[in-house]
Each structure stands twice: as structure tokens, then as C-alpha cells.
Amino acid sequence: MISNAESTFMNVRAPMRRMLPNWIKIVLAAFGVLFVLGAIFGPSPKEESAAPSAASTTATPTATTSSAPPGRYLVTEIVDAGTVRVTGPLGVSLVRISGLRTPPANGTGCFGAESAAWARNALMNQYVTLDIDSADSAVASLKLTDGSDYSLLAVQAGYARFATTGTVFDTARKAAEGAAETAKRGLWAPPCLGTIDTPPAPSPSSVAPPAPPVERTVAPPPTPKAAPPPEPTTEAPPASSGGGSAYYKNCDAARAANAAPLHVGEPGYRPALDRDHDGTACE
Known part of the structure; x- marks a missing residue:
């Protein structure tokens, strides 16, 4: 049964339906359909606001930094043929290469400039492998990217002397030094002749020739006069x-x-x- 209030409301709405034009009814119906579709398929306001931030994050490239290969060190400075500065897993380190005797870094020795230039050409800006000495962390053997031992190459080419260190490479270094000495390579050639701790002897062209001896005319001794009779x-x-x-x-x-x-x-x-x-x- 319909109450009196509902009857009164229906009586009021009936005239209102009759008063609305058809085109308004069509427009209202279209908006109603769009509202329903938007409520079902449209993104929520939170999703719309989150979308730009995700897009901007994707569009921004992330910076990448190149790093050394695992266990490798980059040679950044050549102090002399037997001392280098490296950067790697343990940070920046000054390393003395085991098994080598090289000319002093202060330039007072023989063949120092040539040895340093050779080491710079072989090691500078190259990745190397270090085998750090267990007794002294500042000393290490050094291997190149092809696996060759740097100290052995330096001794064999005549740019360093062999130093006894008790490593497994001692026999090979000693043999390499003997070959360099026999062939007169590098510091085994004149003027060093294997000596690296003292300055080279001056070349013959830089030594002034000795002054010629002064010729002195020696008068002959006087002839003794015969005694008069x-x-x-x-x-x-x-x-x-x-x-x-x-x-x-x-x-x-x-x-x-x-x-x-x-x-x-x-x-x-x-x-x-x-x-x-x-x-x-x-x-």
C-alpha cells in the first residue's frame, strides 16, 4: 500500500516529467551513461596523479660509473720503474714491485730516465693484478692483463736489476738478467755497464782533451874548453x-x-x- 506521503510525491513528479522537453531528457541520459562508464573504467584520481611521477622517473636516465674489473688495479702514476701508484679495491696505494732493483728516483743513478720512460709506456693507465706480500703490504708482485710478470719483463729488457726476494720467480729473473747482461741490453750497455746506483761516467766527447805538453828547448851543455898547454x-x-x-x-x-x-x-x-x-x- 502507498502511504499518503509517497502518493503526494508521485503526484508532484508526474507533472514535472511532463514539463521537461525531450532533448533535455536525452542530454541527461547521455551524461548519465558517461558517468557510469567513467566510474567503471576510468582511473582513480590517485592513479592519475601517480602516473606522471612514474613516467618522469622512467624518463630520467640513471648515471652509471665505470669500475675496475674485479681484483684489478688501475696504474695512475709511475714514480720509477720499481714503484707505482694504483687505484683499486683497497683505494689508492703506493706499491713497490718485488724482485726489482731500479735506478734511484732522484735522478742520481745511471739509466733512471730510460727505465722510468719504459715503465710509463708499459703500465700507465693500465689495469694490473697485484699479489701483495704477506710480510709488507707496500710490496707486491705485479702482473699485466695478459698474465705476464712485470718484474721479469723489466729485468729481461735491461731496465732493472734482479733483487733476491725469495719468491718463485727468482730463478726466472736471474736467468733473464744473465741474458740481458750477455746481450748488453739497456743498463748493461755503456756507460752504465750494469751499475745503476751512481751517475754515468762522462762520455769521451764531453771530456776535454789533455793539453799538449809544452815544448822546451834544452840548451846543450857547454863544450869543455881544452886546457891551454x-x-x-x-x-x-x-x-x-x-x-x-x-x-x-x-x-x-x-x-x-x-x-x-x-x-x-x-x-x-x-x-x-x-x-x-x-x-x-x-x-
Whole structure:
């Protein structure tokens, strides 16, 4: 049964239906259909607001950084042929390469510049593998990307000396050093000849030639002058000489005066000079 209130409401709505034009009814019906479809298939306001943020997140590229291969270190600095600075899993480290003796880094040794240049060409900006010494974390053996041992290559090419360290590579390094010395490679060639701790000897071209000796004229010793012959003695002869006015003290004086031999009656003859008394003195 319909109550009085419902009857009254129906009575009021009936005239209103009759008063609305048909086109308004059509428009209202169309909006009603669209509202129903939107409620069923349309995204919720939260989903619409979330969609742009998701799209913007997808559109923004994420930055990527290149990293070293696992267990590898990047060589960033060459101090000398036996000391390098690397960056890797343990951060930045200064590493001394085991098994090597290299020229001093301060440039006072022999072949230092050549060794450092070779090491820079072989290692700079290259990824290497380090086998860190258990007794000293600052010392390590170094391998290149192809698996070759760097210290062995340096010794074999003549850019470093072999140092005994007790590793398994000692025999190979020693043999490599012997081959480099025999072939006179690198620091085994002149002027170093295997010495790396002292400066090289100056080349012959840089040494000034010795000054020529000063020629001195030596005067010959003076020729000794012959002693003049003794002058004949002018002493008066004894009364018994019978030889005139000339007098000779002895036969040497007579010979010096070119008067010998003296004969009886000649000037200067006297019996004292005639030993055999034959009449001729100073024979």
C-alpha cells in the first residue's frame, strides 16, 4: 500500500516529467551513461596523479660509473720503474714491485730516465693484478692483463736489476738478467755497464782533451874548453945544463912546448932529462 506521503510525491513528479522537453531528457541520459562508464573504467584520481611521477622517473636516465674489473688495479702514476701508484679495491696505494732493483728516483743513478720512460709506456693507465706480500703490504708482485710478470719483463729488457726476494720467480729473473747482461741490453750497455746506483761516467766527447805538453828547448851543455898547454918555464937553467936559455922542468913540459926530444946542445937539454945518458932527452 502507498502511504499518503509517497502518493503526494508521485503526484508532484508526474507533472514535472511532463514539463521537461525531450532533448533535455536525452542530454541527461547521455551524461548519465558517461558517468557510469567513467566510474567503471576510468582511473582513480590517485592513479592519475601517480602516473606522471612514474613516467618522469622512467624518463630520467640513471648515471652509471665505470669500475675496475674485479681484483684489478688501475696504474695512475709511475714514480720509477720499481714503484707505482694504483687505484683499486683497497683505494689508492703506493706499491713497490718485488724482485726489482731500479735506478734511484732522484735522478742520481745511471739509466733512471730510460727505465722510468719504459715503465710509463708499459703500465700507465693500465689495469694490473697485484699479489701483495704477506710480510709488507707496500710490496707486491705485479702482473699485466695478459698474465705476464712485470718484474721479469723489466729485468729481461735491461731496465732493472734482479733483487733476491725469495719468491718463485727468482730463478726466472736471474736467468733473464744473465741474458740481458750477455746481450748488453739497456743498463748493461755503456756507460752504465750494469751499475745503476751512481751517475754515468762522462762520455769521451764531453771530456776535454789533455793539453799538449809544452815544448822546451834544452840548451846543450857547454863544450869543455881544452886546457891551454903549459907555458914553457922561463927559469934560468942551471949552470950545468948546457942547453941555452930554454928550460923545461920535466919532459912533460918539453913535450907540451913541442920541444921533445931534446938533443945535446939544443935549448932546454940537460942531463937530468936524459935518463939513459945517450945524448937525447925526453925520447
